[in-house]
């Protein structure tokens with residue numbers, strides 16, 4: 019089971035704090051000058067991945083002290099507890115076993131159930147793709163609509179997009195928000211006779227999802243389609259799904275031991291299997307499984323998720339950097355930052371520790387991002403010359419899916435940005451300021467801005483699985499070391515309840531019991547709302 023020690027009370031935390039005072043003014047440029055082989059120490063080469071973390075404000079002592087901290091907090095014990103299915107989600111009395119979803123070696127009862135479900139996903143997706151599972155009017159399906167939100171949307175949507183080059187003829191759409199304007203636009207494009215709807219909701223009670231599912235159900239009924247053929251579900255709540263009109267054989271199970279934001283590996287990912295075929299879905303799982311093995315077995319100083327988590331803690335808790343950014347140099351990873359935000363921020367946005375005390379140190383980092391090079395032309399100015407320091411994860415691929423010289427230009431930008439952030443405008447690139455240039459002062463930049471670089475051979479189902487598992491485990495390690503519970507989300511659940519009661523007040527046109535600001539806003543909403551339906 020997990021220890022419940024306050025990390026800021028450990029000896030190694032104290033050592034890190036003292037070490038920070040030495041390191042805070044050290045320039046990375048100096049570290050590189052002093053040690054021409056710095057890269058040898060601070061990179062990890064693993065399968066088709068190179069993770070270069072040399073461009074960070076660290077030296078040998080930093081890495082050693084960070085690893086000491088992980089050891090003092092008994093991280094190995096925590097990792098063991100995770101993989102052994104101990105009830106580490108203590109507040110909800112649940113195990114956390116998303117790793118079991120991709121564990122082909124495990125022989126426990128849990129994996130039997132998982133295997134059976136994977137087999138069902140394979141059979142079903144094969145049939146739909148081949149046109150053997152047919153619609154009311156005996157036609158093959160052409161369009162898949164995934165109705166879900168949060169973890170029941172972000173992960174599958176991101177993967178379907180990321181593996182766009184592997185997609186088959188099926189057109190996959192994702193409906194998450196309760197924004198009728200957007201849904202209406204989609205409905206106009208869809209043919210109800212050949213549309214298959216997947217309602218994905220672990221709880222089958224999430225308001226947005228159920229409202230949207232009802233909308234699609236009514237749309238299908240209005241077009242005389244058999245709902246039991248056109249709607250399938252993924253849920254732990256069999257009863258509600260059946261009450262909704264979904265046939266039992268078309269309900270794919272979810273389990274309490276898989277958190278929504280870690281669930282794309284389960285039947286929640288059925289839209290992935292449908293879009294790219296089961297074999298590629300399996301490759302995604304295999305990639306994640308190989309990262310699980312690395313995470314379990316590798317020593318902490320060579321362990322990709324552990325090193326990334328420790329660096330993030332170094333910046334978050336000692337330097338006081340508040341956010342970190344992820345920049346994938348691949349359009350196909352456009353949705354990656356949004357997915358990652360849920361994984362990290364819903365998990366580690368907590369302020370009470372595992373011993374029920376308010377924490378006296380920072381937890382959950384703020385994660386954001388955008389693809390390169392677009393982001394360079396949007397917000398990189400602040401990275402280079404702003405007052406805030408924002409550590410960057412650059413993600414790039416050596417080979418594109420479709421060969422083109424253009425890829426070298428894309429990647430030239432990828433390499434240039436991290437180099438510029440490190441070095442600033444010095445060395446080979448320094449321009450001699452013109453004596454009469456009155457703007458010279460605005461044109462310099464100092465560098466010393468940290469980044470990690472992921473150089474991956476190619477974006478494939480397998481490498482994507484590895485990448486996602488890296489960030490899942492990084493999140494786990496951070497939550498564990500911050501001594502918080504990463505696998506519940508009570509904050510979001512409270513917001514859901516509040517929205518329900520406000521909706522009732524709007525419907526009854528009776529606003530009551532709010533602060534004066536909310537009352538003012540609601541009254542104006544009611545006053546100017548012109549409902550035509």
Ligand SMILES: O=P(O)(O)OC[C@H]1O[C@](O)(CO)[C@@H](O)[C@@H]1O
Pocket residue numbers: 167168169170218219220221222223224227278279364507510511
């Ligand atoms: O799959 P469900 O039960 O509809 O929940 C959707 C999402 O809602 C949340 O509970 C809160 O946003 C997420 O954790 C979850 O992924």
